Amino acid sequence: MSLQSFLKRSVIHKILFVTLSGAIVFSIASVAVYFIIFSNEQTYHLVEQLIAYAKAHPLNFAMLLGFITFQATLIPIVMTYFLVKTEIINPLNDIADRMEKISVGELDEEMNIDREDEIGNLQESFERMRVSLKVIIDKLESEQL
Numbered sequence: 658m659s660l661q662s663f664l665k666r667s668v669i670h671k672i673l674f675v676t677l678s679g680a681i682v683f684s685i686a687s688v689a690v691y692f693i694i695f696s697n698e699q700t701y702h703l704v705e706q707l708i709a710y711a712k713a714h715p716l717n718f719a720m721l722l723g724f725i726t727f728q729a730t731l732i733p734i735v736m737t738y739f740l741v742k743t744e745i746i747n748p749l750n751d752i753a754d755r756m757e758k759i760s761v762g763e764l765d766e767e768m769n770i771d772r773e774d775e776i777g778n779l780q781e782s783f784e785r786m787r788v789s790l791k792v793i794i795d796k797l798e799s800e801q802l
Contacts, residue, residue, distance in 0.1 A: 660674075665772070665773045665774060666773060666774060667774050667775060668744050668745055668774050668775055668776060670774075671740055671744055671774075672737060672740055672741065672744075675733070675736045675737055675740045676733045676736070676737055678736075679732050679733030679736050679737075680733060682732075683729055683732060683733070744776070745776065748772075748776045748780070749776070752768075752779060752780065752783055755768060755783065755787075756783075759787060759790065764787055764790055764791040764794065765791075767784065767787075768780055768783060768784045768787070770784060
């Protein structure tokens with residue numbers, strides 16, 4: 658199975674891919690930064706100073722590490738937010754808008770279905786419902802005339 662078909666199959670696959678990608682990118686960047694820091698002889702003095710600071714001010718150092726960790730987690734969180742917004746929230750809002758139009762009798766506007774995941778299944782079901790309602794209403798109107 659290709660990555661593209663894996664991602665098309667389910668929204669949760671996309672979310673998993675984005676969060677794992679963010680974690681992998683952050684891990685690789687961390688390894689690169691640590692390598693640069695520890696491959697330089699002068700940075701050992703900096704590390705010694707950090708350890709001395711941590712021993713003298715453990716609460717401040719713990720808060721600093723917590724802040725750095727928080728900053729690092731923001732990257733996958735923001736990526737996931739935008740993915741959920743574009744892949745789930747916006748399409749659901751579009752379906753809700755179309756439901757509102759149908760509730761007032763506007764049955765002529767077709768829904769474009771360009772997805773193969775759960776949202777695409779919902780769009781297909783909604784479109785079948787719209788077509789069925791249109792056929793039923795057209796039959797009823799032609800019988801009354």
